Amino acid sequence: MSVASVAASIARRICDVEDVGYSQPDRRTWYSEADWEGHVKSPQNADCSSLVCGAVNYGLHDALGVPWGHKALLEIDDFWTGNMREGLEARGFQEVPWEDTNLYPDGGFQTGDVVLSVASEGGKKHVVIITDAANDLLSEAWIAEDGSDDGVLGDQTGVETRTVSYSSHPYTRSGAWTSCHRFNRDRFLAQWPEFAKKTPAPNPTPAPAPATPSMPAHAHGIDVSSYQEGIDIAGLWADFVIVKCTEGDGYTNPCMGAQAQATLSSGKRLGLYHFARPGDVSDQVRYFLAAAKPYLGRATLWLDWEDDAPAQGPGWALAWLDAVAAATGTTPGIYMNGSTVNDYDWAAVAARYPLWYADPTNYNTTYIGYIDPTVPSLRFWGQPLVHQYSQRGRLAGYGGALDFNRLRDRSVWDRMRTAGSVSPSTPAAPAALVVDGEYGxxxxxxxxxxxxxxxxxxxxxxxxxxxxxxxxxxxxxxxxxxxxxxxxxxxxxxxxxxxxxxxxxxxxxxxxxxxxxxxxxxxxxxxxxxxxxxxxxxxxxxxxxxxxxxxxxxxx
Incomplete structure (x- = not known):
């Protein structure tokens, strides 16, 4: 945990999960109403500077123990883009050099970096925070629902507060950013020594361990087929995209190649699915793998088990999954709805293969932007790995409805597409569960x-x-x-x-x-x-x- 990671996590939550809109006059309401983890129980507002100041304050409080109300925090009513540079520099932030020709700092961004666009320096009176440096994402309070600087409480459009790509941001394209600022712990403690005793330096380790993110493991995404022909996947906010590949033993999605390549090229996780039809299981395995071959090792593989397929029984599905697993060395998964889960015995399948579940509860509810719905607990699987909760999702950049999906754990997804096992280990005795972090x-x-x-x-x-x-x-x-x-x-x-x-x-x-x-x-x-x-x-x-x-x- 660090000031930067907490700040990024809070900003991402406000923009992606909470109902927070844009208003300069009401810029403080989200911060006044948020609880200890950044949750607001009712619609609130923020502006660009109050979002960043508040997120940084959460970081200083959680990581360094700065009490709420302390002068070491960025008082929201006292700071805006015009004087934020001074406020940041008085609280441990240092400007990071960059080339004005590309507006990327030397060595690239780090999660938690604050990027300013200051009018007196030729900018646009705006500030954002980098919330996922690896995927080039920033979070920001952007504009009110009517295009003004004073909207009603709550996000009316789904993009008043938002997370978007830095490289495609209009201010990046127009060269309007003026500086980048990064938190330096030692600098802060030199400026505010009263907190030094509360934050001893970590003991050195013989070798660096792989970084474990402190942000939540879940992700949000969509699934597409030829019905979404022409969709601009690169321009949509999605952590992952599951693309229809084949159906039966004679149909290949004509858009599959373009949709899959756009997903990978834009840094998103890719999944491919086969829509099962009654017929020979071996023929359908061969047909699917031939079409999916260019993406094996880079995509998770799924069996879509609906329509007239379930009547073939779980044995057919298990044979398909086993054959794909044996041929690719990966762990495929299966898609189905609630009635299919409950009408058959899936114990043998659930023991080895993850579930992508179509939840009927709010399936026809329209959502403007993703939500974190209540995840159902199901027979055989417990919680599904992927939860499809609406077929009427709406995202900025696409005019039609989309299937919205929530991935429970990115790391399980990543292991599915390689040779790593995602199945829970079977303990030798009831009192000796393998602690693997999976509810199997x-x-x-x-x-x-x-x-x-x-x-x-x-x-x-x-x-x-x-x-x-x-x-x-x-x-x-x-x-x-x-x-x-x-x-x-x-x-x-x-x-x-x-x-x-x-x-x-x-x-x-x-x-x-x-x-x-x-x-x-x-x-x-x-x-x-x-x-x-x-x-x-x-x-x-x-x-x-x-x-x-x-x-x-x-x-x-």
Whole structure:
């Protein structure tokens, strides 16, 4: 965790998740109403400078312990683009040299960099923050719904606050950026020495370990076919795109090559799917792999199991998945809807292959921009890897409706397209779960055992977990986390349950866990307790289950 990573995470959340619009007169409302993790419970507003100042303040607070209200924070009412350079430089930021010809700093951007466009220096009175340097993304408060600087509360267009590509931003193309500024911890501590004792330098390590991002593991994306012919994939906000490749043993999407190449060329994750039809499974495997060959190793592979395919039974689907896995050395996945999940026995498939699930709950609801919906808990799989939650999504840059999908874990996706296994390891004994951060059959089986629900649907085990947490976590703590004194005890996994469990795990698992530094290295309270089912949460559950007694109805 660092000032830069927290600032970027907060800015990305405000722009991509929260209902925050644009207004200069109401620029402070988001910051005044946001909770400890940046969540606002009602529509609010920001402008470009209040977004950046507020995000930096969260970083200083979470990473360096600067108290709210301290003068070391950027008071939003005191700073705007015209004087932000001075404010940043008085709080540890240094200007990073760059060539005015390309407007990229020496060595490239780093996540958390602040980029200014100052009128007195020839700019446009604007400021943004780089929120994903690896993918060239910035987040910004852009413009109100009517094109003015004073809109109504909330994001009315889906792009009043937004995350977009730096290289394609109009101010990059017009050369309007004037400077880049990067946080320097040592400089800040020299300016504000009272915080030095709270932030000792980390011990040196013999060799650098691979970086583990502190931002959430989930991602948002779309799926396309020939119905979206001509779509500008490079210009759309999407972390991943799943492209229709083939259907049956005689149809190839004529747009597949262009759509797949545009996805990869714009730095997005690529998936390819085969729409199954009744027929010979071997013929359809060969036909799909021949069409997908140029992208093997660069794309995840999926079986679309709907329409008249399910009547062939899970055995046909398993044969297709096994054949593709054997031929490519990768781990394919399967797409289906709720009735198909519930009408067949998918135990053998779920043990090896991830699920892309078409959720009927809000499937015909129109969303302007992505949301983070409640993820369902399903038979055999638990939570799906990819959750398709609407067929009526709308994104700036495309005039039609799009399927909106939420990916639970980027790292699992990346392992699917290579030789890495995504299947959960089977423990040698019930008390020895492999702590791999995945909610698979082994973890679910142990949850059933501990919560005394063997032989019952998963929701019974989860309901018993809710009852235990209601006893273990005080009402005032639950109120802080969810706004309610108790968890409902008649349902499965949802964001409220994840928050309360994460709080419990922070208090009880973190002090004894041997895997915490692997799945949540240096994470703050707010980074871990996010209400989302990522690998760190599942690893904490696995650690707790390994320390729990069978049929005890409690953890640890």
């Amino acid at each position: 059959p082994a973890t679910l089986r142990r949850l059933w055992e501990v919560m005394g629900a063997v032989g019952y649907p998963e929701v019974f085990a989860v309901a018993n977990l809710r009852r235990y947490l209601n006893k273990a976590v005080p009402a005032h703590s639950q109120r802080m986390l969810t706004g309610a004194d108790r968890l409902p005890e008649d349902r499965g996994w949802d964001a409220q349950l994840f928050r309360v469990f994460q709080y419990w795990a922070w208090c009880w698992v973190r002090p004894v866990s041997s895997s915490w530094s692997t799945f949540a290295p240096g994470w703050s309270f707010g980074e871990f307790i996010d209400g989302e089912a990522g690998p760190a949460t599942w690893a904490a559950l696995q650690e707790a289950l390994n320390r729990s007694k069978t049929a005890s109805f409690r953890l640890m």
